[in-house]
Amino acid sequence: QVQLVQSGAEVKKPGASMKVSCKASGYTFTGYNMHWVRQAPGQGLEWMGWINPNGDTTYARKFQGRVTMSRDTSINTAYLELRDVRSDDTATYYCARDNSWYFFDYWGQGALVTVSS
Amino acid sequence: DIQVTQSPSSVSASVGDRVTITCRASQGIDRWLAWYQQKPGKAPKLLIYAASTLQSGVSSRFSGSGSGTDFTLTVTNLQPDDCAIYYCQQANTVPYTFGQGTKLEIK
Numbered sequence: 138q139v140q141l142v143q144s145g146a147e148v149k150k151p152g153a154s155m156k157v158s159c160k161a162s163g164y165t166f167t168g169y170n171m172h173w174v175r176q177a178p179g180q181g182l183e184w185m186g187w188i189n190p191n192g193d194t195t196y197a198r199k200f201q202g203r204v205t206m207s208r209d210t211s212i213n214t215a216y217l218e219l220r221d222v223r224s225d226d227t228a229t230y231y232c233a234r235d236n237s238w239y240f241f242d243y244w245g246q247g248a249l250v251t252v253s254s
Numbered sequence: 255d256i257q258v259t260q261s262p263s264s265v266s267a268s269v270g271d272r273v274t275i276t277c278r279a280s281q282g283i284d285r286w287l288a289w290y291q292q293k294p295g296k297a298p299k300l301l302i303y304a305a306s307t308l309q310s311g312v313s314s315r316f317s318g319s320g321s322g323t324d325f326t327l328t329v330t331n332l333q334p335d336d337c338a339i340y341y342c343q344q345a346n347t348v349p350y351t352f353g354q355g356t357k358l359e360i361k
Contacts, residue, residue, distance in 0.1 A: 172350075174298075182290075182298065182341055182352040197349040231297055238304060239345035240288040244297035 139163040141232050141245035148251045149222050157248045159215040159232030166213040170235035173206060173217045175228040176247075183228075187235065188215060222252045256280050258287075258344050260353035268361045271332045275356045277325045277342035286346035289318055289327045291338045292355075298341065302327065334360050 144158040159171065172187040186196035188206040196204050200219070208215040215232055229249045233241035257280040267273050277287065285305035290298035300309045302318035305325060315330045329336055337360050342353040 181354050182292075182343070184343075184350040184352070195348055199349070233297075236300070236303065239286070239350065240300060240303040240343065241290075241298070242300050242303075242309065244299075247297055 139234065139243045141234065141243055143230075143232060143245040143248045146249040146251070148253060151223050151252055151254055152221055153252075154218060154220045155222055155226075155250050155252075156216060156218045157230045157232075157250065159217075159245050161213045161215070161234070164234075166208075167210055169237065170239075171206075171208065171215045172233045172235055172241055174231045174233055174241070174244075176231070177225070177228045180228075185217070185230075222250075224252050226250065227252045255349055256283065256344050256347050256351055258342055258351055258353040260340075260342055260356050262356060263354065264357040264359065266359045266361050267332050269332055269334060273329045273332055273336075273358060275327045275329075275340055275342075275358075277320075277327070277353050279323045279325075279344055279346075282322045283344045283346035285321045286344055287318075287320070287325050288343045288345065289316075290341045290343065291336075292341065293338045301340075329358070332360065336360070 140162045142160045167190045170189045173185040188194045194206045205218040229247040232245040234243040236242035259278045289302040292298040306318045317328045339355045
């Protein structure tokens with residue numbers, strides 16, 4: 138069965154970088170786009186960007202310059218890196234598989250990143 | 255960016271009732287809309303995509319309709335397990351955007 142297992146919770150200081158991983162199993166990793174979505178505590182969902190099977194990326198304008206999405210096909214893992222984090226980056230970060238229609242059919246369990254001095 | 259606005263922001267209904275949630279896009283998005291259900295502490299779950307296609311494994315009590323700018327999610331024969339926040343998402347144009355959510359409570 139399809140599974141996306143994310144790395145654990147982190148605490149970061151303002152100005153630091155964060156990196157979340159998402160290990161996929163149960164399907165052909167290189168056959169699907171992977172998206173990243175975040176959710177601040179008690180708030181709604183915010184799309185951050187996606188990486189396609191070729192490794193090409195598309196980022197939301199809001200995050201351009203601070204975000205890098207990458208993947209290691211040898212270990213079926215996608216990564217989200219966000220640099221120069223600030224308090225309003227405190228959120229649960231989700232990876233989500235694209236169902237080939239740009240909708241998200243499988244999600245990771247989420248990784249809570251807290252930015253605090 | 256395309257804005258998607260959900261209404262109502264919250265709804266309370268009884269077991270067995272029918273509930274409808276609407277989503278309006280700020281510009282036409284054809285049928286590029288999905289609905290998700292999120293329970294506390296859990297990741298969202300895809301219910302409906304392409305406006306009206308039921309995701310595999312999802313109860314047929316959930317249905318979606320609409321195209322262009324106006325969409326609806328209908329839940330029939332409401333069950334206690336349907337208590338959750340429901341989000342719509344447009345996939346017509348990057349950045350993909352979500353509605354603000356509708357909290358469904360069971361009376």
